[in-house]
Amino acid sequence: MIQIRNLWKKFGSRRVLCGVDLDIEEGETITIIGGSGTGKSVTLKHMVGLMAPDQGTILVDGVDIAAVHHEEELFKIQNKFGFLFQGAALFDSLTVGENVAFGLKNLRPGVSERAAMNVAKEKLALVGLHEVEHMKPSELSGGMRKRVGLARAIAHDPKYIVYDEPTTGLDPITSDVINELIVELRRKLGVTSVAVTHDMVSAYKISTRIAMLYEGKIIALGTPAEIQNTSNPYVKQFVTGSSHGPIKIKLRESD
Amino acid sequence: MTSYLKERWLAILETTGDAAMMVGDLFRSILKYRVDGELFFAQAGRIGVDSLAVVGITSIFVGMVLALQTGYSFMNVFGEPLYVGTVVGFSIFKELGPVLTAIVVAGRIGASIAAELGTMKVTEQIDALYTLGTSPTRYLGVPRFLATALMLPVLTIYADFVGILGGYIVAVGKLGIPAVVYWNDVLINIDIETVAHGLLKAVAFAAIVAVTACYVGFTTSGGAEGVGRSTTKSVVVSMVSILISDYFLSAFLVAVGIG
Numbered sequence: 001m002i003q004i005r006n007l008w009k010k011f012g013s014r015r016v017l018c019g020v021d022l023d024i025e026e027g028e029t030i031t032i033i034g035g036s037g038t039g040k041s042v043t044l045k046h047m048v049g050l051m052a053p054d055q056g057t058i059l060v061d062g063v064d065i066a067a068v069h070h071e072e073e074l075f076k077i078q079n080k081f082g083f084l085f086q087g088a089a090l091f092d093s094l095t096v097g098e099n100v101a102f103g104l105k106n107l108r109p110g111v112s113e114r115a116a117m118n119v120a121k122e123k124l125a126l127v128g129l130h131e132v133e134h135m136k137p138s139e140l141s142g143g144m145r146k147r148v149g150l151a152r153a154i155a156h157d158p159k160y161i162v163y164d165e166p167t168t169g170l171d172p173i174t175s176d177v178i179n180e181l182i183v184e185l186r187r188k189l190g191v192t193s194v195a196v197t198h199d200m201v202s203a204y205k206i207s208t209r210i211a212m213l214y215e216g217k218i219i220a221l222g223t224p225a226e227i228q229n230t231s232n233p234y235v236k237q238f239v240t241g242s243s244h245g246p247i248k249i250k251l252r253e254s255d
Numbered sequence: 256m257t258s259y260l261k262e263r264w265l266a267i268l269e270t271t272g273d274a275a276m277m278v279g280d281l282f283r284s285i286l287k288y289r290v291d292g293e294l295f296f297a298q299a300g301r302i303g304v305d306s307l308a309v310v311g312i313t314s315i316f317v318g319m320v321l322a323l324q325t326g327y328s329f330m331n332v333f334g335e336p337l338y339v340g341t342v343v344g345f346s347i348f349k350e351l352g353p354v355l356t357a358i359v360v361a362g363r364i365g366a367s368i369a370a371e372l373g374t375m376k377v378t379e380q381i382d383a384l385y386t387l388g389t390s391p392t393r394y395l396g397v398p399r400f401l402a403t404a405l406m407l408p409v410l411t412i413y414a415d416f417v418g419i420l421g422g423y424i425v426a427v428g429k430l431g432i433p434a435v436v437y438w439n440d441v442l443i444n445i446d447i448e449t450v451a452h453g454l455l456k457a458v459a460f461a462a463i464v465a466v467t468a469c470y471v472g473f474t475t476s477g478g479a480e481g482v483g484r485s486t487t488k489s490v491v492v493s494m495v496s497i498l499i500s501d502y503f504l505s506a507f508l509v510a511v512g513i514g
Contacts (some may be wrong), residue, residue, distance in 0.1 A: 015503040047383070047387075048386055049385075050382050050385055050386070071390060075388045078385065078386055078388060079388060081386060082386075083382075083386040085382065085383055085384070087378055087379060089378055089379040089380045089382065089383040090380075090383075091375075091383070092380075102387055102389075103386075103387030103388060106387055106388035106389050107387065152387075172469045248285055255259070
């Protein structure tokens, strides 16, 4: 279980998170929605220890990741996570197979090169990719890169999978393929997942619960049906994608 | 104005502190973990072998122009081209060999390291390394730092010999100095301390180039524009630091009797 308590973060003078509280239960897929720049990805990066909060705690199975400063201890907690980055973040200098096997070799010491490559093949097959191990990331399409990123994230059988904008930049059909994969992974592997997105089609499809982040706080939390039928004007405006409502986006900096 | 200066001063202190922490992390990683031989040799090849041509061309012409200028200047003063080998030898071994090689490496390798690591940072590959149980300092920084620290002195020795050879071509071919006189001038005055003086400075310059490039690369932000900024910053900071530290290092080494 992941428990985020009173999380605060600012960059320079800009406050991004202003007391985020969120519980992520075992086995669920929770999606954090919110506009661009509201701190969704920042929240995710705090959860896996890539950023340190100004204030607050992030308990991962009871251990406060924000209080862990020793690198080896941090890696032990990060071992529980698989992270799918927005642009997949594949290592350009490595082949697809080496990318997927990379984390396995580091996070599971003692795994042989051959065993790691076999697991890489198996995970690539799980995300629907075959015979791509020897290709370089630059030879792949956007959708394929996301799938390789997903295979890399699940290679070491993590307890939690974190998705940062899993469908951003993909066409609707490829987006749906990724959504199906996320749902299938939860069903097959029983993992707990946290996603951030502003793609509501994706959010409704993959989530068991949805949380909305606005002005640095979680302002709504509920099942996809509850969020879809909410009476909260902020959430309603966001999920219907309307420019009219309480959320104001500046057209110009001078506005 | 005061608040701007205060802000700039705090930013400089913060950057220096962060860079010092990265250096500490680098040395801790070197002492604590086994260095990946494959990554180290890949970087050593890239830094050393791939720089041979540009360092060679730079050094041969520096040696040639040094011999030419010394020869003509001394001819004006003494009526004959005296001490050409001595001046070329001292200048190359103590100053021009290490400094010019470091500047070429800062331009060629420092820029490439900063751009590579900067691109990895803005495309979240550095974050991905953390989530895959790997320290970027250990995986990316250590091989680059050690390879630069080893290859820059090696390139400096190569540059020294090519520079002396350049001086020989002009001294013998153009100024008409007998080959044996030129070599005597070079060899009689160059001792082990003189060579050590240049090589110790090369090691210090290597640390400046590698640490600057890695630090600037790891702290890149702002997409493609940020990568461009980091590349330029790495080269400028390295070059200026090399030239400033050269004076103080030289003064220190001379004071302790090395060269």
